Amino acid sequence: MNWIKRHQAAWLRYYIARKKPGTGYQGLLRLLQLFCHRHGFTRQRHGKQKQKQSVLIEVRDDFVAEFHLQYHGFGPDCVYNVDETGFYYDMPPKYIWSARGGDANISTGEKHSMRMTAVLTVRSNGDKLPILFTIRGTPGGRIETSELPTYKRPLLCFVEPSVMLLDNFESHVSDASYRIVEEELSSFLCAIPPNATSICQPLDVGVMAPFKRYLRDEWLNEEMIDGEDGDDFDTPTAAEKRKAMVKRAIAAWDRVTATEIRNNFVKALPSIEE
Template sequence: MCFHWFAKARSQKIPISGPILKAKAMEIAGKLGVPNFKASDGWLDKWRLRNNVSFKCISGEAADVNQDDVEQFQTKLQTLLNGYKPEDIYNADESGLFFRALPDKTLAFKSEKCMGGKLSKERLTILFCANMARDKEPLLVIGKAARPRSFKHVPIAKLPVDWKSNKKAWMTREVMSEWLQQFNRRMKAQNRKIILFLNNAASHPNELDLTNIKICFLPPNTTSVSQPLDQGIIQNFKTLYRSLVLKHLITKIGDTSSASELSKSINVLEAVYFIKASWDKVEATTIRNCFRKAGFLETLEHPSDFDPEETHSTGSLC
């Protein structure tokens, strides 16, 4: 049954990754009443050999790192963190998500010329924010439509994320400024003084009058090693998101005629809930380890008292 399902999917050019096949095998085993079956990596390897199937490619972001700037930043970082408790040391960054994209690798017959359909480039932009104490801020998600069709029966205020929109679904200075001002008001209400590390993207403003947030811009071409979110937090989120999407698609593969049709079966509202669920699944240990990997170590000094006369109106290049 598993082979016939796989053969049908490949005849429609639908990419079938290892996790998809293993999940389908578990589903079939359940229907056949085989309680002790485990779709392990070993099972998958034997299945591939038995059926003459191999992995094939169907077709990140990393600028050249300036090592000198990284070392200078690491030297200065601990001084910047002095006076701040872990819960007041934040990192925020946005990342694009092709929320309908299918796997770019697939299991395929060895004799098969591996061709795929046009990959979905429909994207959402997500703003992530977390602190050294492993607290995660609610996500801001940017789409193209102010109110997508799938939101028809759901008030925007009831969504599990903060929804914004523009024609290209990109982060803009206006959207980022609004988010920063809201964040600042929340910190002010809690009488908290925090430091927020951002990369130097054009969409990140440095002229806002923020009384309770000190913005520290990371040196250019260093974020792939000096930004905590880039050390695995965002990647872990995307892995979790893909896992949820694949589980969702497994039930639909048999009822679709092409990869394009399959990818379009995911609507924006479903994606938003998958996004929220995936962010919730990112573990505290992952966040802690990524801050440490980026060189963010807890200081032993006690944080200074909040000085209402000391404003943090502009960002500085750290």
């Protein structure tokens, strides 16, 4: 896709213009898949072992019952779900195409070095909070010493006690995390059961997937930024790429609707019948 964006930009714009909104990326991907299949390439992808659906549903039901028992007094504007996702300037392929019988490894030059993390936060009433972007920085640099101390506190301040739903990642459920949420924010940290975010976490149930799809759509419509790879975060080219990534993520986040968010909170935390 990068080759097409760089060398066949006019054709790409014409191709996307003929497609329905939001279908350009998938249409182009399908076209490339047919081309690869016709010329003898095979598609490979790492597999992951998953828990049985019946086990996941049982875990979710137990979690939901405990959640509603402990936090039934919190309204939909006081229940938050926070999760992060990484994305790249050049959106990485999910699959590797290789000649039949050939090596499926990716060379060093084809790997994506410009990476950014987007922290997404939603409330069960459908609200979206602004994205928190995390990039590689310099310890003791200007942002850490001069800017974070002045703006972090207002951004993390909740108007009233709230519940924060987080996955079971080690740093999320550490003693320090519980202390910060409870003592500094006067709120509650609720850890989602391990290996159950696909069914218990609203963002994973049905918000993250469309967000990433919108990211790919926005990337496909971007102009290529010429220059070096941008692994050095002090170069002007790297700064331009970071700016493009931030704009891309904001545009994709804007396309996620309040209805989608509310519906997926209902799926992840269904009401318990008395």
